[in-house]
Amino acid sequence: MKIYKVITLLLTYPEQDWLQSIGELRAMVAAETGRGRHAGRRLDLLLLYLERGRLIDLQEAYVETFDRNPAHSLLIFEHTMGESRERGAAMARLVEEYRQAGLEVTSNELPDFLPMFLEFLSLISPEEAQERLVGIEDVVETLHSRLADVCSPYAGAFDALTALTPGSALSGVSSPIRSMKRLFRRKQSGIRMGVPGTLTKEPPGGDGHRET
Numbered sequence: 510m511k512i513y514k515v516i517t518l519l520l521t522y523p524e525q526d527w528l529q530s531i532g533e534l535r536a537m538v539a540a541e542t543g544r545g546r547h548a549g550r551r552l553d554l555l556l557l558y559l560e561r562g563r564l565i566d567l568q569e570a571y572v573e574t575f576d577r578n579p580a581h582s583l584l585i586f587e588h589t590m591g592e593s594r595e596r597g598a599a600m601a602r603l604v605e606e607y608r609q610a611g612l613e614v615t616s617n618e619l620p621d622f623l624p625m626f627l628e629f630l631s632l633i634s635p636e637e638a639q640e641r642l643v644g645i646e647d648v649v650e651t652l653h654s655r656l657a658d659v660c661s662p663y664a665g666a667f668d669a670l671t672a673l674t675p676g677s678a679l680s681g682v683s684s685p686i687r688s689m690k691r692l693f694r695r696k697q698s699g700i701r702m703g704v705p706g707t708l709t710k711e712p713p714g715g716d717g718h719r720e721t
Contacts, residue, residue, distance in 0.1 A: 511537045512545040512673065513631035513638060516666050519555055520583065520624045523567040531560045548672035555665035574663060580655055585621040588648045623648075627670075639675045646674050 515534050518527050535556060538549035559567060575581050582588065590596040603620040607613065607629075614620055626645070630638040642649075653667030 510541065510545045510635050510638065510673075511631065512541050512548055512669070513627045515549070515552065516669060517624045517627040517631065519552065519559065519666050520627070520663070522571055523559065523562075523564060525564055528559060528564065528567075531556055544673055548669040551668040551672060552665050555662045558662040574656075574661055581652060581661075583623040584619055585623055585626060585645055585648055587621075588651065589645075639673065642670065642674050646671075649674065 515537050518534065521527075538546075538552060538556075541549050562570075575583050579587070586596045586599055590599065600620050604614055607620070614625070618625060626641075630641060633641075649667050649670045653664055653671055656664035656667060
């Protein structure tokens with residue numbers, strides 16, 4: 510589904526080259542059907558924000574939102590594993606899965622960087638992509654709630670991901686308390702969220718070098 514590729518770009522550091530393609534991203538969203546189209550409608554405000562904002566302002570806002578606020582981190586395992594020793598092993602498994610799929614991680618970002626995960630989802634079957642998205646639904650819902658609480662336009666990206674998750678009520682409203690309770694139960698039962706292979710090549714604009 511191309512909707513994953515669109516969200517990948519929207520969650521990467523703003524760069525002039527891909528910001529100039531907002532019109533193309535809108536067209537990709539409009540071409541989606543079913544669940545993808547439903548999710549795409551939730552990107553309208555974020556697309557408008559990125560389309561109208563000044564580059565320097567967008568870059569500063571991105572850094573403040575994601576890089577300087579651990580609560581909004583786009584590193585999946587940071588939310589599910591913290592600084593545990595298991596995190597390194599999970600990273601290695603991800604990288605190995607990418608290689609087995611013929612994909613090389615060339616980005617300076619860590620393998621569990623969410624936009625990389627979404628880039629991978631755009632390259633596999635919709636059924637498998639949905640199954641893997643379920644594996645991080647608690648992270649998606651928690652980030653959506655936190656970003657919505659501070660009225661960040663980036664909440665729209667996570668609203669769209671919520672709509673793509675099988676079994677979701679598609680309401681776009683999530684409870685961080687409910688999400689973290691589910692996460693706790695899953696950890697207790699031995700399920701490590703986000704570990705299923707994901708992520709791939711460097712997303713456009715994701716060179717890891719950010720200046721504001």
